[in-house]
Amino acid sequence: MMAARVLTRCGGRTLLDFAPGAKKGSNRVYWTPYRQTAASLTVGRAAVLLGLPALSYLSYGAVRGVQGSPVVHALDKEGALEQADYLYSCAETEKLYQLLLQHKDSDDAEVLWRLARACRDLSLLPDTNAERKKQLVFEAFEYAEKALQRDDTCFAAHKWYAVCLSDVGEYKGVKVKIGNSYIIRQHLERALELNSRDATSFHILGYWCFAFAELSWYLRKVAAMLFASPPTSTYEEALEFFLKAEQVDPNFYSKNLLMLGKTYLAMNDKQKAQLWLTKAKDYPAHTLEDKEVHKEAVDLLKKLG
Numbered sequence: 001m002m003a004a005r006v007l008t009r010c011g012g013r014t015l016l017d018f019a020p021g022a023k024k025g026s027n028r029v030y031w032t033p034y035r036q037t038a039a040s041l042t043v044g045r046a047a048v049l050l051g052l053p054a055l056s057y058l059s060y061g062a063v064r065g066v067q068g069s070p071v072v073h074a075l076d077k078e079g080a081l082e083q084a085d086y087l088y089s090c091a092e093t094e095k096l097y098q099l100l101l102q103h104k105d106s107d108d109a110e111v112l113w114r115l116a117r118a119c120r121d122l123s124l125l126p127d128t129n130a131e132r133k134k135q136l137v138f139e140a141f142e143y144a145e146k147a148l149q150r151d152d153t154c155f156a157a158h159k160w161y162a163v164c165l166s167d168v169g170e171y172k173g174v175k176v177k178i179g180n181s182y183i184i185r186q187h188l189e190r191a192l193e194l195n196s197r198d199a200t201s202f203h204i205l206g207y208w209c210f211a212f213a214e215l216s217w218y219l220r221k222v223a224a225m226l227f228a229s230p231p232t233s234t235y236e237e238a239l240e241f242f243l244k245a246e247q248v249d250p251n252f253y254s255k256n257l258l259m260l261g262k263t264y265l266a267m268n269d270k271q272k273a274q275l276w277l278t279k280a281k282d283y284p285a286h287t288l289e290d291k292e293v294h295k296e297a298v299d300l301l302k303k304l305g
Helices: 077-089 093-101 109-124 130-150 155-169 174-194 199-213 217-226 235-248 254-266 270-282 288-304
Strands: 040-043 046-049
Touching (some): 077 109, 155 174, 174 199, 199 235, 199 254, 254 270, 270 288
């Protein structure tokens, strides 16, 4: 999944051909530019972030569905994976889903995690109604779980299991969401053990740490009422993961630049905060999320003076 430099058009090539500098087997094929819709629990009017942004593959052109009716053909596994990566690069959500659905009984983790991703991409489209969204969220988790069962050495299976577990927590209540956060981190860490060059896993872990570091004392007490030892982290730990993501793939994602600025700001290092917020502000706005990042960076820079 290309490292944030997404395409305006699709030719007759696979996704690996689209990724600048990507080589076969590179982690770039697993990249996902995403919008943040963080899981939260509400206590009165306060929201407690539970550590993960919600991933979406939407690229150049931002939110768009598939034009025309989906047309897919039955393919063998290798052909299906190649076509799936091509459709993903073109943001052909429904076609991708229909293609991979033909292989839902596969024992191959590479097929199953892609199907999980396709399900949740559909759930994130703006025209997906609430009932359909819930169905797709649980369907995605089912395929991610199967992918992990089939091959627990597949780093993408661990990553997508963590992401999908975060999604289903939205429907299972506060206690389950907090409990799941421990498991989510474990699987993200395992994904990085298996592939230490995956910038997105570093970013998500950084976001997880930032979310728990940011909790107010009151909300920590609320979480402690549900768990004797609720998840905790520090801005220093979040910073380490965000910086590692940049080391692995510099300037790969506008949100990572913004989070670096926000983390330094939380640590009261205004000089470095200004540096990274400026980078976030100047990042080419190819997606809707890039535009949102730009706006937030500008607002924070104004406050810094």
